[in-house]
Amino acid sequence: MKFSDEFETRFTMMARHYPTKRSVLVPALLYAQDEIGYLSDEVIQEIARRLELTELDVRNVISYYSMLTTKPRGKYNVQVCTNIACMLRGGEELFAHCRKKLGIGHKQTTQDGRFTLEEVECIGACSWAPAIQVNYDFHENLTVEKLDKVLDGYQK
Amino acid sequence: MASLVSHPDEVKVVSRRFGQGATNIDRYLELDGYKAVQKAFAMEPDAIINEVKNSGLRGRGGAGFSTGMKWSFVPKQSAKPKYVLCNGDESEPGTCKDRLIFEHDPHAVIEGVMIAALAVGSQTGYIYIRGEYRYLSIIMQKALADAYARGFLGKNIFGSGRDLDIYWHGGAGAYEVGEESALMESLEGKRGIPRIRPPFPAVVGLWGGPTVINNAETLASVPHIILGGAEWYAKVGTPKNGGTRLFCLSGNLEKPGVYELPMGYNLRKMIYEVGGGIPNGRELKAVVPGGSSTPVLLPEEIDISMDFDSVAKAGSMLGSGGVVVLDDTNCIVKFALRTMKFYRHESCGWCIPCREGTDWLEKTLTRFHAGGGLKKDIDNIQYLSENMLGRTFCPLGDAAAMPTIAFVKKFRKEFEDHLEGRPCPFERAGAVEQLPVLA
Ligand SMILES: Cc1cc2nc3c(=O)[nH]c(=O)nc-3n(C[C@H](O)[C@H](O)[C@H](O)COP(=O)(O)O)c2cc1C
Ligand code: SF4
Ligand code: FES
Numbered sequence: 001m002k003f004s005d006e007f008e009t010r011f012t013m014m015a016r017h018y019p020t021k022r023s024v025l026v027p028a029l030l031y032a033q034d035e036i037g038y039l040s041d042e043v044i045q046e047i048a049r050r051l052e053l054t055e056l057d058v059r060n061v062i063s064y065y066s067m068l069t070t071k072p073r074g075k076y077n078v079q080v081c082t083n084i085a086c087m088l089r090g091g092e093e094l095f096a097h098c099r100k101k102l103g104i105g106h107k108q109t110t111q112d113g114r115f116t117l118e119e120v121e122c123i124g125a126c127s128w129a130p131a132i133q134v135n136y137d138f139h140e141n142l143t144v145e146k147l148d149k150v151l152d153g154y155q156k
Numbered sequence: 157m158a159s160l161v162s163h164p165d166e167v168k169v170v171s172r173r174f175g176q177g178a179t180n181i182d183r184y185l186e187l188d189g190y191k192a193v194q195k196a197f198a199m200e201p202d203a204i205i206n207e208v209k210n211s212g213l214r215g216r217g218g219a220g221f222s223t224g225m226k227w228s229f230v231p232k233q234s235a236k237p238k239y240v241l242c243n244g245d246e247s248e249p250g251t252c253k254d255r256l257i258f259e260h261d262p263h264a265v266i267e268g269v270m271i272a273a274l275a276v277g278s279q280t281g282y283i284y285i286r287g288e289y290r291y292l293s294i295i296m297q298k299a300l301a302d303a304y305a306r307g308f309l310g311k312n313i314f315g316s317g318r319d320l321d322i323y324w325h326g327g328a329g330a331y332e333v334g335e336e337s338a339l340m341e342s343l344e345g346k347r348g349i350p351r352i353r354p355p356f357p358a359v360v361g362l363w364g365g366p367t368v369i370n371n372a373e374t375l376a377s378v379p380h381i382i383l384g385g386a387e388w389y390a391k392v393g394t395p396k397n398g399g400t401r402l403f404c405l406s407g408n409l410e411k412p413g414v415y416e417l418p419m420g421y422n423l424r425k426m427i428y429e430v431g432g433g434i435p436n437g438r439e440l441k442a443v444v445p446g447g448s449s450t451p452v453l454l455p456e457e458i459d460i461s462m463d464f465d466s467v468a469k470a471g472s473m474l475g476s477g478g479v480v481v482l483d484d485t486n487c488i489v490k491f492a493l494r495t496m497k498f499y500r501h502e503s504c505g506w507c508i509p510c511r512e513g514t515d516w517l518e519k520t521l522t523r524f525h526a527g528g529g530l531k532k533d534i535d536n537i538q539y540l541s542e543n544m545l546g547r548t549f550c551p552l553g554d555a556a557a558m559p560t561i562a563f564v565k566k567f568r569k570e571f572e573d574h575l576e577g578r579p580c581p582f583e584r585a586g587a588v589e590q591l592p593v594l595a
Contacts, residue, residue, distance in 0.1 A: 017282075017323040019237075019363050025345035027326040030287055051345070064347040064504075067287050067329035083249045084448055085406035085480055087494055121331065121498055122249035122448075123288050126406040126478060127413050128158055136290040140158065 001046040007035055011050075021051045025061055029068055038072045066120075074109040074116035076154045078102070079133040082119050085126035090143070094130050095119050097144050101151065115154070158256060161413030163430045167392055169380050169400045170373060171416040174260040179295055181302040184263040190308060192379035193270045197316050204275040208378060210386035212398025216253075217243055217334075217371030218447065218476045220464035223378075227368055229358035230276040236365035238278035240269050241343070241357075244285040244292075244372040245327055245334035248447035249498060250478025253402035253414050254372040258285065258292040261376065262299035266309075268375030269322055271382060276368055281322040283372075284339060287329050296324050331502040335550050336369045338504070349506050350550035373402055373477075393419030397463035401477050405431040408438065408483035420461040427458065427481055438483035442566075446475020448495050449555035451562030452488075472562070487582035488570045492563040493521040499556035510553035513544045517560060527577045534571050538564045 003011070010031060014024045025047070032043050039062055048058045062068045080098055082091040099105055102115050109116045125131035128140035132147070139150045160175050168174075177183045184190070196204050209224025230238060242265060246254040257265060269281040283300075285293045300322060303309045311319050330348050332338050338348035340362050361367020377399060381389045390398040397419040403426060405412050410432030417426065423445065427433065434440055440455045445462070450473040453460075460470050467474040482491065500514035517540060520533055541557035541564075548554065564571060573581050 014323075017321075017325075020344065022345035023343060026287075026328050026342060030326060030328045061345065061347055065287070065328035065330050082494070083498055084444070084491065084494055085250055085478075087491075088407040088480070088482060088486065121501060122247060122251075124246050124252045124255045124286070125158065126250050126252045126480070127404050128252070129406055129412070133288060136288070138158070 001042045003032065004035055007031055022053055022057075025051060025053070025058070026065065029058075029062060029065075033068060039068060039070045044070075072109075075114050076134050077116045077118060078151070079118045079120040079123065081121070081123050081125065081129070081131055081133075083122040083126075085122070086130040089129045091130040093144065094132065094142060094147055097147060098151070101148070115151075158252070158259065159413075160256075161411060161415065163415055165421070165425075165430060166416050167400050167418050168416055169389075169392070170257065170261075170264070170376050170402060171414075172380075173264065174256060176260075178261050178263065179259075179299065181263060181299070181306065184261075188383060189263050190267055192382040193267050193274070193308075194314060196271045196274050196382050197314060199274075201275050201277060204271060204382070207386045208275070208381060211381040211389040212386075212393060212396055213374065213377055213381060213389070214397060214464055215371055216373035216377070216401060216477065218248065218449070218473075220474060223370060223374055226358060226370070227272065227275050229356065230366045230368060231359065232277065234277075234366050236363070237280060238276055238365050239362045239367040240272045240276065240278050240281040241339065241362060241367055241369045242269050242281065242283040242372055242375050243334060243336065243339055243369055244283060244289070245331075245339060246286055246289075246372070247331040247334050247502075248449060248476045248478060249495075250404060250406055250444060250447045250480045251476040252404050252406075253477055255289060255292065256402070256414055257372055257376050258289065258296060262292075262296050263303065264376040264379055265296075265372050266299060266303055266322055268370075268378040270309075270313075270320060271378050272368055272370065272375060273320055273322075274318075276366070278368070279319055279321065281320070282325050282343060282362075283322065284325045284327065284343060286333075287327040290326075293324055293326050300324060331498075332504045332550075332552060335552065338550065339369065340367065347504070349504050352549065394461060394463045394466075396465060403430075403462070404478045405481070406478065407481035408434055408486075409481050410435045417462070420463045420466070423453075423458045423460050423462050423479075426462065426479065431479075431481065434481070434483050436483075438485060440481065441484040441486060442482045442488065442491075444478070444480040444482075444559070446473050447478040448480070448498060449473070449551075449559060450475040451558050452566060454566055473558075485582060487525070487580050488563055488567040489521065489525045489574055490580065490582070492560055493518065493525050495559055495563075496521055496556060499552065503552060503556070504550075506550075507548045507553065509544045510548045510556065513540055513553065514556050516540065517556070524571070524574055525580060527574065527579055529571070529574050531572075531575060534564060534568065537571075 080095040214220040333348035337351035544557040
């Protein structure tokens with residue numbers, strides 16, 4: 001199991017920030033996932049080994065956090081907020097449109113591996129609703145037309 | 157990046173440096189940055205705490221507890237290290253203000269953590285930012301590195317002989333982790349399951365050490381109080397509710413956005429003047445005044461002062477500053493359902509009333525909204541919610557129950573209109589799948 005140098009530098013630096021080893025676990029898992037695509041068995045074994053935890057400890061933590069996944073996702077994770085502020089301004093319509101356009105449902109991935117779709121809870125964009133996040137990028141004040149453009153931008 | 161708005165009634169304190177390039181440390185210094193912490197160095201810890209107490213600053217994370225008071229609970233002597241923990245988990249639906257602070261003025265948060273650390277005698281601070289806010293954690297990591305490079309953090313800061321470290325920490329998606337004890341669990345690398353209190357974090361917190369936990373906006377307000385003085389800050393607001401707060405206006409408004417208004421600003425004015433009123437010639441139906449956890453207000457209940465005490469008197473809460481406005485095209489049952497779906501999803505499952513209650517309520521509301529409601533469900537929804545109140549380890553159970561009780565109480569007729577297999581009166585044709593009516 002090999003991570004990038006960037007990951008290693010970050011991991012070493014962050015590990016120094018806490019009095020206990022396992023404190024680095026949550027951010028380390030997210031950075032590992034960003035690099036590998038998902039939390040594979042090898043990633044889990046490696047992180048558990050480094051932090052002197054059991055694999056079960058690590059899996060327990062993974063299952064708690066909604067951004068962490070042990071299943072591969074598409075290259076672009078399209079996260080559509082349908083929570084209250086977005087719902088009032090068309091968030092559900094955006095989600096329905098994504099389903100139709102991509103031909104997949106919640107937490108499913110397109111056959112070409114390009115997109116995963118996810119209905120998510122509030123992403124902190126309520127005053128600029130409706131909003132989505134594609135991986136970490138926010139797209140706000142959307143309409144169905146604008147959403148089409150956003151998704152087309154990720155087709156390339 | 158989130159767009160900025162403005163209104164003449166705004167009083168810019170926390171948002172003063174928004175749009176001014178203050179992520180750059182030199183620019184921050186030009187705009188009075190790191191002056192407050194230097195002033196704080198010359199003050200006794202108790203004097204800092206008193207200044208914050210007298211300013212009337214109350215926690216912007218939701219509960220509105222006096223910040224100075226909270227700091228005063230930290231024991232002076234402690235065998236274990238003390239910590240300051242900035243809560244930037246921001247996940248309460250309707251709330252999107254800490255995001256702007258991190259984006260435009262990250263050094264103000266750092267400076268606030270520094271002053272809190274001086275006040276309580278801590279040498280280590282953490283700034284926890286929710287995982288979805290990756291671009292903000294990048295901004296924060298740069299700001300921290302710049303502060304270290306200038307000698308503002310690390311050993312012998314500002315040549316004072318004191319050491320102070322502040323680190324960034326990131327989440328990975330969980331509303332419950334915003335609850336203070338779950339936040340500490342998360343920072344310690346665990347599932348975000350709340351801790352039983354007492355002991356309170358101010359006495360036994362991170363790794364067993366006394367810990368001050370404050371919201372990012374609370375901490376970003378502190379340097380302004382130290383520089384401008386408690387008296388000035390207190391006067392901006394109303395008695396017992398010092399200063400300003402970032403109100404996140406969202407929903408069916410002409411001009412949604414995050415506006416910084418004095419505490420005590422009138423809610424009706426906030427909706428109709430600052431927020432530009434309801435678009436498309438529609439009427440106001442309801443307002444959720446402080447994030448999804450707070451009980452809904454009716455149009456006739458909005459002539460109130462937006463401070464912690466007045467909103468509480470009106471039967472709701474000022475909460476996290478998220479003002480969600482609904483026009484008359486919206487179905488309250490559906491809104492209640494979406495709210496409950498959120499709490500069911502976020503419940504950590506530790507205690508039964510919350511875990512089972514939110515699940516049962518979501519299922520019932522789903523069936524109800526789809527036309528499968530029974531008359532007795534209405535009372536059952538209310539009864540069950542009332543029985544969740546105060547019976548859970550953390551306030552998430554209350555946060556799910558309180559708004560639900562208010563929806564049923566204030567919109568009972570709308571629940572009744574869904575009975576007997578009738579389709580939702582607000583739903584656009586064909587949008588809901590009809591479920592069979594139960595016997
Ligand atoms: C379920 C739940 C979620 C919370 N989420 C947040 C949050 O995202 N950010 C926050 O500052 N406070 C949140 N709080 C409040 C914190 O527990 C805590 O009171 C607050 O961070 C204290 O800071 P303050 O005194 O400056 O408000 C939450 C509370 C609960 C019960
Ligand atoms: S109230 Fe809900 S979120 Fe809080 S501890 Fe209990 S189950 Fe967990
Ligand atoms: S409700 Fe969608 S971003 Fe807050």
